[in-house]
Amino acid sequence: MNRAVAAIAASLTMLLAAPAAAAAVPTDLTRHAADAVAGSSVPAPAAIERQAVTAQLVSLASGAIDPSSRLSATVTATNRSAMPVDDVVLELELTEEPLADRAALDAFLAEPGSVPSRLAAQLPEPPDEPADQVSSAPEEGGLASDDEAEAPETVGSTIAAGAARTFTIGASPDELGLPSGRWGVYGAVLTLRTPTGDVPVDVLPLTWQGSAVPELRLAALTMAEGSSAATVLGASNVPGVASAVDPTLVTNALAFDSGLVERETWRLASGSPDLTSLARAEETSLMELALSLPAGTNLASIGRAPWLAAPAAIDAASTEAAVALGARATLALPDSAGYAQLVETADAALARDGDALVLVPDPGLSKSLAQFRPGTEAAKARALAESALLADEADGDPVLAVLDDSWRPSSSQPSAVLQTLMTAPWVEPLPVSELLEADPVDVELPANVAARADMPAEDVAALAGSLERLTTLAHATTDTDAARADWGAALLRGVEVSLRENPGVRDAAVAAAVAEADETLASLRIAESSDLNLLAETGEIPITVVNGLDHDVTVRVDLTSFSPNLQVLESPTVTVPANEEHAALVRVEAVSSDNVQVSVVLRSPEGQSVGDGQTFAVRVRADWGNAATAVFSVVLVLLLVAGLVRTARRGRRETRAEPAPAPDTAPDRDSENDDPYAEGADEAPAGPERTERD
Template sequence: MTTSRRPGAVVAPVPPPARPARVLVVLLLLLAVLTTVAPVVLTARTAAAAPQPGAATVELQTSTPTLARPGDTVELSVRVTNGTDRPLDGAVVDLGVSWRPLTSRAELAAWADDGGTRTAVRQLPSEPVDRLAPGESAQVSLELDVDALGFEAESPWGPREMSVALVQGGRPLDVVHTFLLYAPEGGAPSPVAVSVAAPVTGPAVDPLDADGYDAQLAELTTSGGRLERLLDAATVSGSSPGMSLAVDPALVAAAESSDDADVQAWATRLTGRTPPAPDDTGDDGDDGGATDATNAAASTGAAGDAADVAVLPGYDPDLAAVAHTRPTRADVAAATGGEAALGSSWQRPQGWSLSLAWPHGRPDAATLATGRDAPVDQVVVASGLAPTSDVPASARTAVDTPSGKVSALVADAGLSAALASLTDDADAPTAAEGAQRLLADTALLALQAQEAGTGDLHVLAALPRDWSPDAALVGQVLAALQGATWADVVPLSDTVAAPASRVARHGLPRNDVADAELAPLSVDRLLGTHRSVSAFATVADDPVELSGDVDQALVAPLAVAARKDPVARDQAVDLAVERADDLQQGIGVADRSDVTLVSDTGKLPVKVTNELPVDATVTVVLRPNVSRLVVESRPTVVVPAGTSMNVHVPVRAIGSGDVDLQVEVLAPSGAVVAGPTSFSVRVRAGWETAGTAVVAAAIALLFIGGIWRTVRRGRSSARTTDEGVADAVDPQGPDAGPQDGTAAATPAATRTTEHDTEKDPS
């Protein structure tokens, strides 16, 4: 065999193959080494990855003044805590400030959200920290001479990066990223109006566990509960001008009617009206009118502590789930009509005039289009539709959708995130840290608005549905924001009234379906059932009184909160449809036997039953299968609650023969509420006329025959007068019949019909 090789290449000798025994020895040695070393390596890695029992932290407590000017001294107070199990000794607090102003909100957010140990560029003198035992804390004061920063006279107005670092042995243990707001000589930009809105929604209604819903509502509204915290944050001193609430009316109605005094007290704080006493039902005589008047007065009373309140659609429906079924406008109205389904048992307090739709998360274009068809004033877009440039945009804007323009309130992502962090969680910022971030962010907004010449900027911070705020923290932060010359905290209604922004925004996805949404088939099932129930309920003078409970049951599974428990949601769908079917069985038609009609006209009785708790207005319709019987009209009657009634339907025969009649009972809406059922009619048109003629002819013949007999007998000369003849005695007695052997005929007009023969009484 010839082996080719590259010229100049060196060919290494090929070693002989290893012997099997030698290979086995090498493998055994390698296995022994791995068995000895591997546990050591794994133990070392595990120890390195094990979390520390605690950490040393630093927090910013105060920073004054808020706006630093040349010649000022900024005083900072920080709190150092030793959360480790070892003493903290030899630590210092470093203060750092960047000379460069922040010009982008993206840069500002990156610095604020940086959880690392990066510090500001320029470091100032440090302050030592006294020795801290495990679990101990200490306050450290820092002073910043603004002139020492070396800012020039023409240095721009605005925020700078500032860091407060806890350092030990040259290694930062914890760093707070905050901001220094610098103002050279001269005025600040025009203020930015900031509104803060939080949805007030509760758990999903579980029809199989009513007690569980009541228990959750009690937990949420008691001291420390999420709903109680929301109300506290909206009413705490200093935050009420801008902390607006968007409430679910079904939640408020449930709280007002609760047997729990604490839950009722929460509702009273929110609405400003006292629920009626449990025994004040108005069922007895004049007391009912007095109670109705009292409730009507209370329903229009002043709102409670939370003065700026908007109203969501009842049961807080998931607009995305509705949108992704391609609903009609009527379907959208049904899905968002939960407030109307509450009926007269609940009315909005005076001042709750603004209505909002609030889709979950970032809506797609289809969802926003659905909001356009909902009976609301504005659609809140909590995420998405950010401006395409650094030019700030007011919250209110018109958004193009497949169904046309929608008036929307677009939340500011940065402000929303900053306020959403104001909770009682361990990682929540302090009041000073939260305030400095919002002050820096709004300052940058004000600067950008001034540079763009937009002016009159109204922005919105929208909080998530599960937000559980620290009310005191929210109050301090919003009070600091209100005190700034470049920001005003305003009610949501002010932002709604502001001019719409025309700034270009990024678009929304056309169709983005979330896994947690209710399946389209289930949504269609609920909405289709709602349509049929609405049509059926028109039999009542007050349709809501009849179908309100069922309407609520059909809307409740659409709630955003129902996303958390899909199994319970599916059960709620089934139960709601069953309840709707049961309601629609309340009107019926009794079966009847066949009928014979022997006259040209008549009235056929149809027995209608009403098992509903209200009087029912219905129309009875007969539909013959052939034209020999004509139905003259469709009578409309009111069948009292819990009774049955025969409804007489006028008909006219134009020929003889058998006719099958289909019976339907219609609601005023035109919907079929009973039937169709059927029965047969044997039409014998003309029988009555023929029978009458025969009887009349017989009577005439008998009459003529009697006259003929009388004439024929005549007056004989053998007869005597009464004076010449003695009283004759009838040998057969006075009751004897005619002696000529004939029977006296008594004419009678008779009519013979078959079983259940019907004739016009006239």
């Protein structure tokens, strides 16, 4: 039994110690696992559940090597079992020949085993085999003794049970066997070999700079819109990288934090409206709205930046609409309809159809930058390799890479992949504005592409009609632009380009947008009123204006009489604060008694009708008023006369003199004594003194 175990151990050790054989004929398990890793979208290609050991590439000194540099890769291996694992060896294999082009690079990454490779380095390094070592075999028919059956020297490392171990494999270009005097992109495979099976670590390209790589004039553009705009702006804060951004999402703080004030910046239509559907419906008012919404920052370099159109289809209808709306150029994104046909006719970064300039990004580089195993060392290595091979293909022509909404950076920190790409020795960053000055390739775009996915024309008309009414209402507010922006943004949600692939959701979004617009329009109204009475030749009719909006409004109350028996003398203008109501008094004149129907509407200062009108009746009884006035006047006159009479009588009584008291009666006397003043008579009786009057 011991001999059998020793023989098995010796066989496994010999397999691990034979790098040439392992390189020439790799095991099916290694190739199968490596291929599975290459085709996976997850970053760490390390874990196979039935194996006790997993491994992951944690750092790579550089994906591009020159004669003065050294390859260095660090791998962390973890033993999840309860037993130690011995004889663990990390191997690096390189393709025997450089990969010819980007198609070969894609094929290698998809299936590494399809390309011949060789062992370039291993850790631990294999022991030197003595030159005079002679293999001894037992005599014919005999058995080897225990001493003769010694196991070969162990060359691998040991990973303790439940522990992790770090391997750093390094080699110079000479040790890797890289040729001098020429450059190339080689495929590399890292594998951890253990007695229980091979553990794939990573598959990635390495760019060798044995000579100068051709220069690549590269314009890089990122698109920041939607909920991920802040993260995208932060991740694209790399020198040489331009950004196209929805300006309504940019605040002053974000602009400074993401370096927009120092970078080339382009503007996108707010809300990502479906330009293609709007253009084919010949209704672009919603696009005009999206372009007029105020920026979230007061930096002119962002709010007034030139804009780039990004239609869902690359056709004449879309590009002509973009030109009419003032777009500097149209972006032909790789996922847009008509892109493949465009590339077939114009293998260049800039094309032209009439007056329309079309920016054509490279699909391979754009996709790999945005989606290839983000956050891994392999992503940086592929960006370098792809750009080097692309530089050879471009032959000095400019190239455009666009990272659209498929790029989902996990952090707002500057992207390591973009930093690696833009600082590559052979990459010459090119501003998008300079690319637009290059000589374009003339093309003739088809009139319409992928029309079946367009929004129905009646839906476009419904949204445009709602926008027109909201714009009229906005003119009645004290801040027209702010009100139009607030209310119009809801309509843009019904025409987002992302809804083209889901008509059911789009229909619901359109219905919700129109309903919200109707609710806003109904928020400014005239309060319902019962019939009114007018009992005089002139008077005022009260009209209550209800403002349920979040903006102050100034409106003219326009009352119309449907009978000549009631004349409207004036239409007052009133200002109603937000979420309040106000009674406006309309002066009218009655010509004759009648039951008159009147209507009242609210108008903006420009005279346009806003909100729904109201109709009610006014009972005009001017003769009743005259009779009542006459009776009232007579009553007043009578009351006045009565008051005067009463006042006169009271005055006469108060001015009449009171009578003097009667004199006392004297007793009878003799005649001679009749004269009270006669001599000898008694003294005259006391009484009031009298004087003679004229």
